[in-house]
Amino acid sequence: MFQINENYQKLPGSYLFSTIAKKVAAFTEENPEKDVIRLGIGDVTQPLAPAIIEAMHKAVDEMGSAASFHGYAPDLGYDFLRRAIAENDYRARGCEIAEDEIFVSDGAKSDSANIQEIFGPDNRIAVCDPVYPVYVDSNVMAGRTGTYDKETERWSRVIYMPCTAENGFVPEFPKEEPDLIYLCLPNNPTGTTLTKAQLQAWVDYANRIGAVILYDGAYEAYISEPDVAHSIYECDGAKTCAIELKSFSKNAGFTGVRLGYTVVPKELRCGDVSLRDMWARRHGTKFNGAPYIVQRAGEAVYSEAGKAQLKEQVAYYMKNAAAIKEGLKECGYTVFGGVNAPYIWLKTPNGMTSWEFFDDLLSRANVVGTPGSGFGPSGEGYFRLTAFGSAENTQAALARIRSM
């Protein structure tokens, strides 16, 4: 008789965004005449940039001819894409990352969920609280998180690093010593980030205690302030303690196209064992490559035309972010983020819980956001709005919130 992976039974409730989708579906069924504006899930709305479409069309045509057809992609990804990544995302910023330290994938969600596989079952993970739920849930599935306490909404073996207005959303070194430290900067959901010096302190800490930082840079393209690192490898010593996860979803609108990459430096070792080689083995066994057409689209992100068009696209969303931030401030809300990230993190008014504010906003303004408590216990009393809507919807949502 087969057995199931009992760890899955430990996962509490359904995934945050499924719960939101159900609530919104119930609301629209009861109120079919209401036009709901969705500023909840962090999905982009602008079409793919022309340079990317052009590259995809060309790649599609290549696939239609025997002479230029492409089957399975190379394990690590096509050279042309890894070369462009190494040059533009690293060398241009003074970071020496070799092309064979870059692993092209179908996105940062799967990489951030899968990366824990190369670590031992007893490793203690540390996460910021609130946090992108995938880091914790993937470790629950792997049996690394102990037992769940419904009261505190915490796992017994997870080390939580609260990030709230009180500490300026800067995680403090935990009292207990972690083995794996998840950092997402700029941060989803709080929209805040660390200065380069603050990040350097985390790199020094990880090297000192022998921990690995799993660094999610999915929102790197939204950094606007000069004192913020675009890659953890800008910090001294990061190559011996950090794995970087990147996505094409938010800088280039690839949420539906699917492309990302992970960097595992050769210097990252556990005794004699190279983590880079372990990830190469895992990648080769469990992943059969991002599609050729998509990797050509990714290459176009780094073309001169692509860069210019995507700069405009990011600016479009950041204009929304600034509008939401200023608009909410004018209404008396306390707001964070929105400067180096496309997320606005607000304090719920009048002591409402995050879900109370969700219901209030949905029923009175017909605007959907994301309850902060869905990202962890320290997110209670906060709420996330995204800047990924259209400018028109963003303005309309603001007008409705003003008249609430």
Ligand SMILES: Cc1ncc(COP(=O)(O)O)c(C=O)c1O
């Ligand atoms: C912090 C963070 N990491 C990763 C992802 C997923 O990225 P991808 O679309 O590349 O899977 C998201 C998506 O919202 C995210 O917020």
